[in-house]
Amino acid sequence: MLDLGYDVLSARQFDRDDLTRLTKVAEALEPVARGEVVCRALEGAVMANLFFEPSTRTRISFGTAFSRLGGTVLDTSGLETTAIVKGESLYDTARVVSGYADVIVVRHPTPEAARIIAGGALVPVINGGDGEAEHPTQALTDFFTISKELKASGRTIDGATIVILGDLRYGRTTHSLIALMSVFEGLTFHLVSPEALSMPDQYADIARNRGHQVKVFRTLDEGLAGADVVYATRYQSERFQIDPQVREAAERLRLDAASFRRHAPEHAVILHPLPRDEVFGELSTDLDGLPNLAIFRQTDNGVPVRMALFALILGVADTLTDHFREP
Ligand code: CP
Known part of the structure; x- marks a missing residue:
């Protein structure tokens, strides 16, 4: 069941009730995604966007979704910009980053990488694409x-x-x-x-x-x-x-x-x-x-859907409209 603190690693995790719930939250957030309504429900929260493989849509739409909810985005693009090139494991990287962020989004060329990162992290991990496995x-x-x-x-x-x-x-x-x-x-x-x-x-x-x-x-x-x-x-x-x-x-x-x-x-x-x-x-x-x-x-739908996912797994979905205000 899609809920607070949930890792999103595979599409197999979701049932029909999850999709109904996600749809309802995503539809409510569509005006926020378009910038017509302001909602800062995630003010003070930090998201680490770890992209070890090229991406345009996934990385940017996750960043936009978190920013539109008032959160701060830390972006890393490419393995070469991290201590992984010095031999650090994915597990250690995940544990370290989870001390700096409230949620981690990861893309990696290796299937199962997201699962390893979820094993090391103390915060929810979202799989933004793991090799040829899943997205x-x-x-x-x-x-x-x-x-x-x-x-x-x-x-x-x-x-x-x-x-x-x-x-x-x-x-x-x-x-x-x-x-x-x-x-x-x-x-x-x-x-x-x-x-x-x-x-x-x-x-x-x-x-x-x-x-x-x-x-x-x-x-x-x-x-x-x-x-x-x-x-x-x-x-x-x-x-x-x-x-x-x-x-x-x-x-x-x-x-x-x-x-x-x-x-x-x-x-x-x-x-x-x-x-x-x-x-x-x-x-x-x-x-x-x-x-x-x-x-x-x-591609446009990627923003309200990812906003809804953040709202659900970070526990603010039920109070979102309390934060709505005019731009
Ligand atoms: N659809 C998709 O994953 O696109 P990007 O590779 O640009 O993120």
């Missing part, structure tokens, strides 16, 4: 966006068909997404990827074990059929060598306006956790004029 707060943002986008057209998540397209092996956001969305009922997942980049069973089985349909496709015509949501992802070339065969298969799965119009229903919502790879073009910029493309609404 739970991206999944919370994706859930919030899917829920809003479907609601706007009279649809619900229950019973939806969700297409997850691209690098499903190394794309950590897809692992967290399938785990999180599996708390809903009667979903159909279409997993569309080159064979070598299929989603590992440990994640696909979360959906199967909850009774959802999981169908694997290698082509866009089959994969996009019946989609309510198309969630495209980047090929994670920093984590593996793309051989010519995989590249060819990936090229056939590029989503552009023509392939979307040809194969997907008119109402399908298009998401991508970003960054999109402009050179490779897995999500073409020729989709940018389509109202279906929700990628920037998705």
Whole structure:
């Protein structure tokens, strides 16, 4: 259960009640995220943003979320700026930083790094992406966006068909997404990827074990059929060598306006956790004029969702509106 002092390490931790609660708090905080209302509920609190891997959205949106709630953000970008390069362990680093901050957000290239840091820290730890494993707060943002986008057209998540397209092996956001969305009922997942980049069973089985349909496709015509949501992802070339065969298969799965119009229903919502790879073009910029493309609404949603998470795990969620005032 999402509560005070909680570490956020995996999307598997959340149940449906958690998502309902998080949504309620995030919706209340949307005017604060947009700067239309001031709320300093976390005044005096400190967040340590430890990013040992590149990031634009996650690092900055966590920083914005904490700052908009009146807290102070300590930012570290890159292993080379820390004593880890002198041989300090992650465990020791975590214990030390937890003496300086009330909450730690961490991104690290190694799966399980967030868990090690949570083991050393005396304060809540939030996983901002651990190697090829998980990215739970991206999944919370994706859930919030899917829920809003479907609601706007009279649809619900229950019973939806969700297409997850691209690098499903190394794309950590897809692992967290399938785990999180599996708390809903009667979903159909279409997993569309080159064979070598299929989603590992440990994640696909979360959906199967909850009774959802999981169908694997290698082509866009089959994969996009019946989609309510198309969630495209980047090929994670920093984590593996793309051989010519995989590249060819990936090229056939590029989503552009023509392939979307040809194969997907008119109402399908298009998401991508970003960054999109402009050179490779897995999500073409020729989709940018389509109202279906929700990628920037998705990035904007990262702020109220992360604010809500801080409010819940730092115990101020129930008193937030007492702090609301005009800018
Ligand atoms: N979606 C995401 O994790 O983006 P960044 O790598 O820019 O944080």
